[in-house]
Amino acid sequence: MIHLTKIIAALLMLVALALGIYAWVLSRKPAPLQPTAIAAAAASKEQKALFPVVVTTRAVPAGQPLTAESLRVERLPINPSGAFQEVAKAVDGIPVADMGEGTPVLANQLVTGLALHVAAGERALAVKADEMMGVGNRVRPGDFVDVFFTLKTDSKEIERSQARLLLSRMRVLAYGSASVDGSPSQMTEGKAAQSQQRAEAARTVVLAVPVADVNRLALGEATGRLVLALRHPTDLSEPDRSLFAELPTAMQPQPLKAGAPARGPLESIDRAQAGLTAIDLATGGTPTQTRSNITPVRSAPPSTSRAAATARGPRGAEVEFIRGDKRETLSY
Numbered sequence: 001m002i003h004l005t006k007i008i009a010a011l012l013m014l015v016a017l018a019l020g021i022y023a024w025v026l027s028r029k030p031a032p033l034q035p036t037a038i039a040a041a042a043a044s045k046e047q048k049a050l051f052p053v054v055v056t057t058r059a060v061p062a063g064q065p066l067t068a069e070s071l072r073v074e075r076l077p078i079n080p081s082g083a084f085q086e087v088a089k090a091v092d093g094i095p096v097a098d099m100g101e102g103t104p105v106l107a108n109q110l111v112t113g114l115a116l117h118v119a120a121g122e123r124a125l126a127v128k129a130d131e132m133m134g135v136g137n138r139v140r141p142g143d144f145v146d147v148f149f150t151l152k153t154d155s156k157e158i159e160r161s162q163a164r165l166l167l168s169r170m171r172v173l174a175y176g177s178a179s180v181d182g183s184p185s186q187m188t189e190g191k192a193a194q195s196q197q198r199a200e201a202a203r204t205v206v207l208a209v210p211v212a213d214v215n216r217l218a219l220g221e222a223t224g225r226l227v228l229a230l231r232h233p234t235d236l237s238e239p240d241r242s243l244f245a246e247l248p249t250a251m252q253p254q255p256l257k258a259g260a261p262a263r264g265p266l267e268s269i270d271r272a273q274a275g276l277t278a279i280d281l282a283t284g285g286t287p288t289q290t291r292s293n294i295t296p297v298r299s300a301p302p303s304t305s306r307a308a309a310t311a312r313g314p315r316g317a318e319v320e321f322i323r324g325d326k327r328e329t330l331s332y
Contacts (some may be wrong), residue, residue: 050075051076051078053074053075054071055076056101059098062098073087081106083105083106094110117181117208124207125214128226134202134205140178141172143233146169149226151282166220170207171208172206172207173208176201176203177202211272215272252274
């Protein structure tokens, strides 16, 4: 009897222990959320997953600057690389391609580089450079230079060698690999830096040139040699162009119709469109009636020359000189 009682007591103790463990497990489980609490938790999770991104409010064509009215901030579930979070940081950006309404504005979709440093009415023009032309490779992006033009005589097109100021106070946009839109840091002292500088000697220089003067620079490089003269950035002196006659243009404007108002001198891009001839650049626009002394005379066609020589009678040996599209036969 006593043995049975002990068995029952042991069973009861096991049951009590199991109930205690079960109660402890239940006490560690969180209480079930109410529907309102579940909705609040979901809304909080969704709020954390949204990112502020600047998007367009309307279609913006390529090349048209972005304005504050064409942009807004939206919260999107994605955060694209290069996206803007504030409208002010994207204003004045210029898209490289058409952008539709609601398109996220990304940094790689906007124009960057040297073009943004070219002012209105200017053009960036590259010319050949070397150590002598580039002031011993001391020219740096952002400097101002005078462009001089030298031309040697060849006894045909030009009577006398000359050197003169072609363009004054031109801004340097790039020199070699260095550029105003991301110039490499200045080289430190040492042999390694000097060897690197020699290895990266500039071969081109990019100048910001008024569009009306692009013809001068292009012809100057094609027909002669350009030399840059470095000047202090605060030196604002420029030659008085009113002291010299304007060079004639290669193309002449159409005649005015009867009763049409008088037309002013060609300027800016219209003058660039009219062009410039090499002979006028070299001679300073010598009037046509006095230009005959410096204009090369084309020889007559070979058949005409031979006929004339035959008419003159016996002739000696002949030497034919060919220069480009010009032919000249010399008899002796």
